[in-house]
Amino acid sequence: QVQLVESGGGLVQAGGSLRLSCAVSRRTFGTYHIGWFRQAPGKEREFVAAISWTGRTTYHADSVKGRFTISKDNAKNTVYLQMNSLKPEDTAVYYCASRDGSIVPRIPSEYDYWGQGTQVTVSS
Numbered sequence: 001q002v003q004l005v006e007s008g009g010g011l012v013q014a015g016g017s018l019r020l021s022c023a024v025s026r027r028t029f030g031t032y033h034i035g036w037f038r039q040a041p042g043k044e045r046e047f048v049a050a051i052s053w054t055g056r057t058t059y060h061a062d063s064v065k066g067r068f069t070i071s072k073d074n075a076k077n078t079v080y081l082q083m084n085s086l087k088p089e090d091t092a093v094y095y096c097a098s099r100d101g102s103i104v105p106r107i108p109s110e111y112d113y114w115g116q117g118t119q120v121t122v123s124s
Helices: none
Strands: 002-007 010-013 018-026 032-039 047-050 058-060 068-073 078-083 092-100 119-122
Touching: 010 068, 018 032, 018 092, 018 119, 032 068, 032 078, 047 068, 047 078, 058 068, 078 092
Parallel strands: 010 119
Antiparallel strands: 002 018, 018 078, 032 047, 032 092, 047 058, 068 078, 092 119
């Protein structure tokens, strides 16, 4: 069983920053990968960023490259999403998700466990 808890969302003005956290708890040890996704009202859930268990491999969506950075602290079992230069179009519910295995997926259906989400609202 894996539990993911997101935090750090909120309301920010355009150009501002937020750091999201995803706290991971597991009953068994495993090498898991973490992805961040977001979903705006009326839109499909979309990939934002992902990081491998070791932290050596990261992926970022083109829409957030240069503005968002995914990182992790294995000692704290926490993955972060630093979001800078936020835009109104970044407004969405942000979810983290977990998957075991060797591949770091970027498609929602390939993740096994999901957090409850945290709302990010960027005002213009």
